[in-house]
Amino acid sequence: MSSTSAPATTSSTRRRLRFPSFGAQIVIALVLGVALGFVARQMGPVDADAPNWLTDVLATIGSSFVGLLRAIVPPLVFLAIVASIANLRQVKNAARLAGQTLLWFAITALISVAIGITLGLVLQPGSRTSISADAAADPGRSGSWIDFLVGLLPTNFLGIEGSANADSGSVGFSFNVLQIVVIAIVVGLAALKVGKQAEPFLTFAGSALSVIQKVLWWIIRLAPLGTVGLIGRAVATYGWNLIPSLGMFTIAVYAGLALVLFVLYPVILRANGLSIRQFFRGAWPAIQLAFVSRSSIGTLPLTQRVTERNLGVPRSYASFAVPLGATTKMDGCAAIYPAIAAIFVAQFYGISLSITDYVLIAFVSVVGSAATAGLTGAVVMLTLTLSTLGLPLEGVGLLIAIDGILDMGRTAVNVAGQALVPTVVAKREGILDVERYESASAEDLFSDDDDEREVARDAADTAAELESSGTRS
Template structure:
């Protein structure tokens, strides 16, 4: 990341001080600035962005089918499942709405110079009316919707498909196995693309640093602060407030006992990798029963992506401001709806947040290339939002356990357990 920024800055400074230099390769003349910035770095960055866009439709469709078919199991979706899902969806909705409100208020993207190429090369498409948006949510041709990247219709069709699979008997079970296998394959493709992410990020940042002025650096810094502050506020205000209102428990106790989980989540940037530790902490330090924790926490690792929703909400508004696009009320509602629904079935592994951001940007007709503006600082934010995600998982598990009479309050209130270094043998 730093290498890309450094090389981009050196190219820009060199071009300013001594001008563009020409060199010959195979009897062909190239300019230094154009060869690297508009050639190698541009191509490498575009290939990486295309790879992210390539993954959006298959990842979202298959993961939603898998997630919905599992969640719609009649043996699971009783009062316990319904309550868990409702709370997870509520906190995700609050997260993205709160995030977008702060971005609209503080306008981090307005730090860009409106004369830069980033803000003048893109012309926004006209948004459809609210009634048409509602109509288009149900696809007349789901295959066409996939080909055109119309994400809300794809999400609706995937959810319906997953629910139908649970009522299809043996045929549904066979399809469930197929989609689970397919999901594993797609996640391996995600891992392959993410293994090349350092090179893609290098190219994106090198070109960005070579073509933007100092105002862009300030804008990106403002974006980082906006996301980071909202993530912290959501973790230390929204979750504790929800826990206190619904259960009367002391939320400080939960936050203290979650320290080990938070540190592991921060270092791994993966809700799925943190799940064993989250479940052990919930049972042994928070007093959540095994029956509740074994269902609610894996469910949360699958559908509770509040940290990712916060990033998507702010990033969408930020990129719209950079490209001088005014998001309508319908657009803002679609961002909230898309980010909330897309969290169902999203894999809790590093890098998926950027793919889901591409989904949200496409839904409101913003250029996916805008991801290049924020990708360089996303790793640290990814680590932070994973902490938010696992904190939310444990909070909701505690609330559900308390309201179902499945919480051992003696364990929850035992302060000596907070000092235990590890709950995993």
């Protein structure tokens, strides 16, 4: 009798000790981060060279978490695209999928920039500001069409870019995700062309991808801790006191972001027969992380995860569409913000914009968004827009003080769009797992069973394709 009651008691105890859901953990982390940020701010003025200890701790926690995510991006993107190329080839409408993805990128960007231009003209943020012209300053770095086009060409196999500091003697490295996408596509296509001889390579790529994804899920489990650090540092360090002088500009930007996120995207979802509630329920973990991390690339692993696992987009398609979106699909940073900011600068300096100028703003937003390359901030995209219009680049200095506050909302909208477009395209092409879309929740992110089944299915598809290629050759 006692032997049967003991397991039941143990099981009941385990249920009572279970942690809150992943979504609840993120919400708790946001509240705790805001509270700690206000405490850090009350501890004294924040000096960029010597911040108080709490601000320093929060900054270290947040930057370490984003650093872990960014470190996993290069192998994840490369291996995922290489492993999925073979599977994409089996899809008869693979070229159509790629075309539809780019088309919807352009459609949503065009509507978003139209919203930004309209708000800029209606709210007149540049004429309704108390900021001094003394705040104008050279942005230090700017975007150009030549740099963007040259940046598409890989400088080395890994897409790594180095920089050196002569004063400190330090050497830093960063990566260009768009270059990694280009390299992975070329390698994947070459593997298919080789045929049966490439089977060991593709098998290795699939196995390595499984290992990288396991490491990724461990990192994602740290998201609540990273959220505390990121949002706490934001509250402690950003120039909230400067918002009043740029109040109308801030309102205009966030109004535009809200219209895109909560009006435009829901309309697109409903028009394609998709549940609005389920989309936000599935994509919300990535949107939350984007808001606090301010990095589309840092959020990329989680964006790809929710797109596949929660929204039901096939891995073979999501592995291509999401990384591409993380570098070229930025309705917040590359559409809403530069449109309103360009109008602000023009109004501030008393420069009249013509119809041609507004068309140029739309063109830069639709075609030039890849120039931002998923990096934190939108200075590159804004300077590209201003230089194209012939507006003073010093105008960037007027807005840079509150850029961190605006960047949180911009990045959240970027990531939402990067998950939306593959979902809509998959639904229109009949490859969306509708049952998963309608039922998945944030907790499904950590289910290993589906991973094993999907990896096995991808491996079987790749083997079949290689065998077929070997027979034809």
